[in-house]
Structure formats: structure tokens, C-alpha cells
Amino acid sequence: MTMEAQxxxxxxxxxAEVAERPRRRWLPFSPWHLVLFPLALIMLLPLVWMIxxxxxxxxxxxxxxxVLVPGSLHFGNYPSALRSAPFGxxxxxxxxxxxxVVVSNLLLxxxxxxxxxxxxxxxxxxxxxxxxxxxxxxxxVVMIPTFLIVKxxxxxxxxxxxxxxxxxxxxxxxxxxxFFRTLPVELEEAARIDGASRLGVxxxxxxxxSLPALATLAVxxxxxxxxxxxxxxxxxxxxxxxxxxxxxxxxxGSHDVFWPLVMAGNVMSMxxxxxxxxxxxxxxxxxxxxxxxxx
Amino acid sequence: xxxxxxxxxxxxxxxWAFIGPAFLLIGVFGILPIVWGLVLSFQKSDLxxxxxxxxxxxxxxxxxxxxVLRIAAGHTLVYTGVFVPVSVIGALFVAVALNRKIHLIRFxxxxxxxxxxxxxxxxxxxxxxxxxxxxGLANWLLGKIGVGPFxxxxxxxxxxxxxxxxxxxxxxxxxxxIYLAAxxxxxxxLVEAAEIDGASRWSIxxxxxxPLLGPATLLLVVWxxxxxxxxxxxxxxxxxxxxxxxxxxxxxxxxxxxxxxxxAAGYAAAIAYVLFLAILVxxxxxxxxxxxxxxxxx
Amino acid sequence: xAQVVLDHVTKVFDDQVMAVDDLTLTVGDGEFxxxxxxxxxxKTTALRMLxxxxxxxxxxIAIDGRVINDVSPRDRDIAMVFQNYALYPxxxxxxxxxxxxxxxxxxxxxxxxxxxxxxxxxGLEDLLKRRPAQLSGGQRQRxxxxxxxxxEPKAFLLDEPLSNLDAKLRVQMRAELKxxxxxxxxxxxxxxxxxxxxxxxxxxxxxxxxxKLQQLGPPQDVYDxxxxxxxxxxxxxxxxxxxRANAVNGRITAGDLQLDIPGLADGDVVVGVRPEMLRPxxxxxxxxxxxxxxxxxxxxxxxxxxxxAGRLAGSGADDQIPTTGGGAELATVTARFDPQLRPTxxxxxxLRIRPEAVHLFDxxxxxxxx
Numbered sequence: 019m020t021m022e023a024q025x026x027x028x029x030x031x032x033x034a035e036v037a038e039r040p041r042r043r044w045l046p047f048s049p050w051h052l053v054l055f056p057l058a059l060i061m062l063l064p065l066v067w068m069i070x071x072x073x074x075x076x077x078x079x080x081x082x083x084x085v086l087v088p089g090s091l092h093f094g095n096y097p098s099a100l101r102s103a104p105f106g107x108x109x110x111x112x113x114x115x116x117x118x119v120v121v122s123n124l125l126l127x128x129x130x131x132x133x134x135x136x137x138x139x140x141x142x143x144x145x146x147x148x149x150x151x152x153x154x155x156x157x158x159v160v161m162i163p164t165f166l167i168v169k170x171x172x173x174x175x176x177x178x179x180x181x182x183x184x185x186x187x188x189x190x191x192x193x194x195x196x197f198f199r200t201l202p203v204e205l206e207e208a209a210r211i212d213g214a215s216r217l218g219v220x221x222x223x224x225x226x227x228s229l230p231a232l233a234t235l236a237v238x239x240x241x242x243x244x245x246x247x248x249x250x251x252x253x254x255x256x257x258x259x260x261x262x263x264x265x266x267x268x269x270x271g272s273h274d275v276f277w278p279l280v281m282a283g284n285v286m287s288m289x290x291x292x293x294x295x296x297x298x299x300x301x302x303x304x305x306x307x308x309x310x311x312x313x
Numbered sequence: 314x315x316x317x318x319x320x321x322x323x324x325x326x327x328x329w330a331f332i333g334p335a336f337l338l339i340g341v342f343g344i345l346p347i348v349w350g351l352v353l354s355f356q357k358s359d360l361x362x363x364x365x366x367x368x369x370x371x372x373x374x375x376x377x378x379x380x381v382l383r384i385a386a387g388h389t390l391v392y393t394g395v396f397v398p399v400s401v402i403g404a405l406f407v408a409v410a411l412n413r414k415i416h417l418i419r420f421x422x423x424x425x426x427x428x429x430x431x432x433x434x435x436x437x438x439x440x441x442x443x444x445x446x447x448x449g450l451a452n453w454l455l456g457k458i459g460v461g462p463f464x465x466x467x468x469x470x471x472x473x474x475x476x477x478x479x480x481x482x483x484x485x486x487x488x489x490x491i492y493l494a495a496x497x498x499x500x501x502x503l504v505e506a507a508e509i510d511g512a513s514r515w516s517i518x519x520x521x522x523x524p525l526l527g528p529a530t531l532l533l534v535v536w537x538x539x540x541x542x543x544x545x546x547x548x549x550x551x552x553x554x555x556x557x558x559x560x561x562x563x564x565x566x567x568x569x570x571x572x573x574x575x576x577a578a579g580y581a582a583a584i585a586y587v588l589f590l591a592i593l594v595x596x597x598x599x600x601x602x603x604x605x606x607x608x609x610x611x
Numbered sequence: 612x613a614q615v616v617l618d619h620v621t622k623v624f625d626d627q628v629m630a631v632d633d634l635t636l637t638v639g640d641g642e643f644x645x646x647x648x649x650x651x652x653x654k655t656t657a658l659r660m661l662x663x664x665x666x667x668x669x670x671x672i673a674i675d676g677r678v679i680n681d682v683s684p685r686d687r688d689i690a691m692v693f694q695n696y697a698l699y700p701x702x703x704x705x706x707x708x709x710x711x712x713x714x715x716x717x718x719x720x721x722x723x724x725x726x727x728x729x730x731x732x733x734g735l736e737d738l739l740k741r742r743p744a745q746l747s748g749g750q751r752q753r754x755x756x757x758x759x760x761x762x763e764p765k766a767f768l769l770d771e772p773l774s775n776l777d778a779k780l781r782v783q784m785r786a787e788l789k790x791x792x793x794x795x796x797x798x799x800x801x802x803x804x805x806x807x808x809x810x811x812x813x814x815x816x817x818x819x820x821x822x823k824l825q826q827l828g829p830p831q832d833v834y835d836x837x838x839x840x841x842x843x844x845x846x847x848x849x850x851x852x853x854x855r856a857n858a859v860n861g862r863i864t865a866g867d868l869q870l871d872i873p874g875l876a877d878g879d880v881v882v883g884v885r886p887e888m889l890r891p892x893x894x895x896x897x898x899x900x901x902x903x904x905x906x907x908x909x910x911x912x913x914x915x916x917x918x919x920a921g922r923l924a925g926s927g928a929d930d931q932i933p934t935t936g937g938g939a940e941l942a943t944v945t946a947r948f949d950p951q952l953r954p955t956x957x958x959x960x961x962l963r964i965r966p967e968a969v970h971l972f973d974x975x976x977x978x979x980x981x
Contacts, residue, residue: 058424139328245432510711
């Protein structure tokens, strides 16, 4: 079965898995629930507690034992959070950076990935090796010189500084190359015989067949960029250029004790990622599973 | 003319045209920094002054005398030594538990996967609040089972455990997905054959499942180690970027501070390269050891 | 070594599919019984229920006098050979063979003895240190068998163990299996879709279709006296020729074929004649005109496909809807001739059909009339 199909079975279990034969006669349900239910609660606890706190008043939050159910749902924390810091601006910044990076990656990784997969050109093997080499080097080695490069290009402390180094990812090229190679070459050959150019083959034949892989790349890249902290910390200085992750640290510093407000800010920063996750859970799971299956 | 057209239409031109933009970008933002980083490590730089004199191996020699680095390295190793086994073994058992078709299984799986999408900062904020010494929910819950209360972030050890807890929370979903994929790759017939052979459920787990998960386990150990050695975000956030008393200093945090707060970028670059080397060596050792123990079926 | 009994066993899956329908069957101690039928007939499900890998919906299964419906596979003292062998890929052949014994805490000296004994029988001594990935298909199959033998169980269950082997190996292994059974005499239940295997290996064969037992008996009996159209069409290769016919006043007419059977009720019947019963007619004897269409020389005989007047009847034993080529009333029929005869395409040969060789089935129920 294809790797994608295998990965899908993780997010969407079908019959082929271990079917449960309830053996015990003294429980109406499988005993595994006794293990899994508490586990699920523990995993969701920090998130749920964050949401609950974001709906409490200041007084309720500074209370021990903690107030588990707030007196009323104090939604006011949310507009307050938006007002107390340039949240809207940060949202916009993060959104601009992330979408640009995702779109750019989809385009450039497709082009390069396709070339590495199907086009025989001079130096292909060597450049591919070079590409793999960059994957092996940790970010810390690269971050200082990248800062200097960005500074030299005059991009320091601007959104382009966040975008430029991430316009294309070696991982994305590698992933799409692997995927393209699984497609039947005959389709592309037939198209070329029919007169299509290389570019035409890529856009009219290959990419339409690669939508799942592209979706996976988009989703994974979105997550990395949205959640990125270290590089924005280095490349950006003024608050008005902050991404959400940077903004949250400022938030934390200036609202030491005002937890409900901080939690509201935190919730808002997570909403896009959570929405994306629930809408595209299958692609997240695929992305991770295929990494593992190839690794 | 025909030859020119043919040359232009040739695969070589097409290939380079396709990889062109990517090649340029990775050249500038990938290859160049790798090389420049090495060069930097032999220089003295504060990132502002364009004059960066060459200082030979001074930076590398200084590594041995840096006592903050020693503390940071110690913390990093302790963190890695706890994080990797806890998250990988924990993920194994969780994946086995999740590998069945019962009611609510999608809910359970989603609950385990969701933390992966939370950013390091968002997670840190959640846990900072959860583990608050005065008002945190954690202390209240622990009190219910007769344990604590704990200071968590007030002490270096507590902070370390708290960071382990929050990073395990954030990463276990990733490991579980990898394990689930591997578990589903084990043909069900093998389990049936083992049952008929008389193996108990635990025996099947021990003799069949775990060995066949060897490759996945090795991958996760390597991946987790690499990530653990690079711990930064949570530590930066928890210490608010402040220096002494180096409660939870880790290598990358110290590296960052040296380069971007203390004006010692050349030295920081040297540390970065040594870290790179350490990761490389550790990975190779793990693979070498792993390949002796792990059996790859087919 | 034990008796295996299936008593009115039924299996219904979650989606209301009835895989096995009221199956009753007793396998004698030491008997080699074959469950044979087309895919989906329920034979594998029946086997898996015997193994304990599927729960029985209703009915009882007993081994050695003990009802084992609720006994887990590990406690049933049976051994199974899977179609894909299911060898433990990360263990050496030795450990694969020893696994079951280790699980039952058999002392290692005894394990050693049994493993070496079985390896000798199956020719595996040189392979003991290898892993399954390093073995050929035939070797893996033998290891799978060895794993079952080493356990010395009450019964062997084999699920199409030869279907993944190439034709030559299959023939070899068939003989091996028979030899092994003669030597060891362990109760064996063997599942296959290949009726040749069924005929050659079994002491008795059980023909299944749609979850129901069609016929049970020694191979020759089932061949000579099929109880219904399905069994008639399934057992025997090439399959029995089946023609639609009409009975009126004790006379059956199927195209040019006419038979007199006094006392037969009026109605639609199916006439069945095995290919080897269609012989070229000697002079003067009543015969059916037969036009040769395709000739398949097999060396020791010639299989000839051709047409006679008449309409084909389906048996339900194959997926093909009987079609006739050309004209409205032509049926394709298969015959086996002596190699001496050299028929060519287009030859018209009169075929003689001995009345005793004709099988009759009720066209509506499929049951044998004669």
C-alpha cells in the first residue's frame, strides 16, 4: 500500500486494524478506555485550562485553590488583550510572512523537486548532495551568519528578513522529489510526446496528481513558520515588526500577573494553527508519518 | 539556429532553470552561512563592527575554560538524557494503546496529536501558568493525591523537570504518529501466528512487536536527541532572557546570548560548530550501535 | 492427535455477512480432511474459527472431546500454517521453529531435540542460522511447516500453504505433505481453492459454497457422485459439461442428445457429462454431432473444445456466464480424446455418450436426480 495510504490509516482508522474482541464480561466496554480516557484528559488539560483561565476575571485567577468554573464567561479579556498590545499588527505580520513562505515553497520546491526527480542535468547529483548536506547542519551554526547576510542586504528588522531565508526549504525539495518519483513516468512521457514543455508537464500533469503531497508540505511549512521563534527573535527588533510568537514574550513580561489576559492572548495566537489542524489533520499526520517511514 | 534552440531546450538548461531560484536561495541562505560560520569561528566579532580580526584557534581554546558553557552543557545533557527515553518509551506505550479500533479512538488520537501544533512559546506560557507556584492547577491536582506543593520554576531542578514535562507533552504526539505507522506495518498474521504458538499478550509485545519496531525506535531516538541538544525556546522564555544565576542555561541559550547579547559572535560561532560536531558524532554512534541491535525486516 | 468436531457452526460478520452457514463436520483422529471451494465460500473463515482467530457466532467446536469455543488460540494446542507463512522476520530459522516451544516453557534440551528432528525431516538443517529474508519461497514454506510440526499439536490447520509456490514446487510439496501425513498421522484440516490439491491430498473432501457444506466424502466418491450441480461443476478438470435439457414423458432432450429414463418426472433438468466420457462414436451407435473448435494437446491426452447443439447450464462453480458462440442453439463442450486421434479445427466428429455416464440434476434445485 502506498505510504500516503498507510499514513492515512493513522488519522482515520479503518477495519484493517486490530479489531477489538471484548473478552471481559464484567465491563460493558473495552478496558483500554480506562487507560486512554485519562491520557486524553492529561493531554488536553493545559489547553483546556488555558481557555478556562482566559474566561476568568483577574480575581478568580489569583485564587488558590484554583477556580475551576468561572462565575461567568468573561469574554472581555479578549478585546482587552487586543487593546493592550499591537496584537492585530502581529497577527498581520505573522500571516503575511507565513503565507508568503508557504506559497513560495510550494512553487520553488515543486520546480526544484521535479528537476531532481525527472530531469537529467549536469551536476544534478552534486547539487543534490549539497542540498542534503544543508539538512544536516543545525540552525545554530547558520543563524549568526544569516543575521549578518540579512543585515548586509539591508533587511534587518523588517518582514522580508523573516521571509527571505525561508523562501525555499531543502526539506520541501527533498520531500517533493521523493513523491514525484513515485508517479508513473509514462504519464509525463506521453505528455511530452504530445508536445508539452517541461513546465507544462509539471503544471498540467504532475502537480494536479500531487495535491496530497503539496497539501502536506503546505501544512507542515505553515506550522513551522507560524510557530518559529528563534529566527524572528534574531532578525527583528521593533515591536511593530514582531510575529505573534515574539509578541507573546513581550506580553508575558508586561503583564506579569494578569494571567487571564495573557491566556486570552495565547488562545488567540493558537487559533489559526488549531483551525488548520482540525481542517487538515490528515495532512499533518501524513507529513509526520511519511517522514518516519522514509527516515 | 537549430542547434541553439535545441541547446536551449535541452535538459541541462531546463534542469538548471528549474532549480535556479531554489539553488540561489539555498546558496545564499544555506551554503554561504555554513561556510561563513566556520570562518567566523576563527574571528573576533561583535556583529556591529565591520572589522573582524582573525584570531586563529583562540575561540576554540576558550571553550575549555568557559565555566558557563560547562554548566550549560551539563544541563543540556541531563535534559537530553531524561527527555529522550521518557518521550520515546512513553510514545511506544501510547501508540500501542492507540492502535485499536474502539469507540472514541479518533478523539483519543486527536487529543494526543494536538499538542504538536502548539508553538514552543504558547506551550511555555500554558505550563508556566499550570505550574505556577502559588496559583497553579498542577499543585492543586498534586495536592489531591497528597504530593507537593512544588516550586517548579523557582528552583533549577524544578524548572528542568517542568521543561521536560512541557517538551514531552509537545512532542509525544509526533513520536506516536511514527510508532503508529510502524505498528500498522507489522502484518497481523505475525501476531496471529504468535498467539497460536502460545505467546501471551505481553510475550507478543516483547518478542514480536518491540523488535519489529526497532527501526522506528532508532529513528526516534536519533531525532529526539538532535532536538533535545538544541533546546532553546522554552529556556529563553522561562528565564526571560536573563543571565545569572544560570538556573536553566543550556548550550544554545548560552550560544545565543554570547552572539546577540554579549557581542562575542566569533566565539559563539565556535561553540555552534562544536555543537554541530557533537550532534554529528552522537548521531553516528547511535546509528552504529542501533544497527547492531536493530533488525530491518525486508 | 485428536478428533475435531464442528457442530452446526455459523459465523456472521458485523456487516450481516454470513460467512459460514450451519457447518457440521467431524474430522476423525488422524484424518486428513480438505475444505475446498471458490474464494468467499467460507473455508478460510471455518479454519480461522478452528484456530480461535474468529469467534463462533453459533454452534460448537470441539477438539479431542473438549468444547473450545471460548478457548483462546494459545490454549487450543493446534498449529497453523499461514498462506503467507507469517515467519518472524527478525528471528533465525532456529528461533522461528523454537518460538512456540519457548512460550510453553519446554526445557531447552527438548527444544533442541525437536527442532533438529523436524529440520532433518524437512531438510532445513543448513538453514537454521539464516533469517527468513534470506530464504527462497520453498524454503520459507518448509520453515512454516516446521514451526507447526515442532509443536506436536492435536491438529494441524493449513491455509492454502502451497498457493504461493510455483507450479513445479507445488507438485513436489504436495507429495511431501502426503508423505509427512502418512508418517506422522496428525489430524489435519487443509484449506484450498485448488480442486486438484483437494483430490490428491485428502482422505475426505468437504466442498463448500456460499458458506454451506455442499458435499462431504472421499475424493473419488465426490467425483463420481456429485450431489448437486455446483459440486459437479467444481470438481474435475476440465469441468463437467452441463447442458440444459427438458424431460417429457421419461425422455430427456438436450439438443441432439436423447435419453430415455422411465419414471422421470416432467420438467427442466440439467444433463452433465464428464469430458472423458465423450468418446468418438463407433459406427452404427447413436451419436451426437460435435464440431471441433479448439484443440489442446497435453501429451498423454488431447483436450478438445467444440460445439454441439444445445444450451449450456451454469453450475455456479465459476464466474463465467455460459455464452454460446454464433447461432442460437450451440453449446461449447469439452472432451478428452486419446492422443492417437488427431482432430483438427472444423472436424465433425460424432460423439457417443453412454447413458450410465450421464448425471442428471433438477434444473431448479440443482440437486442430483441420478
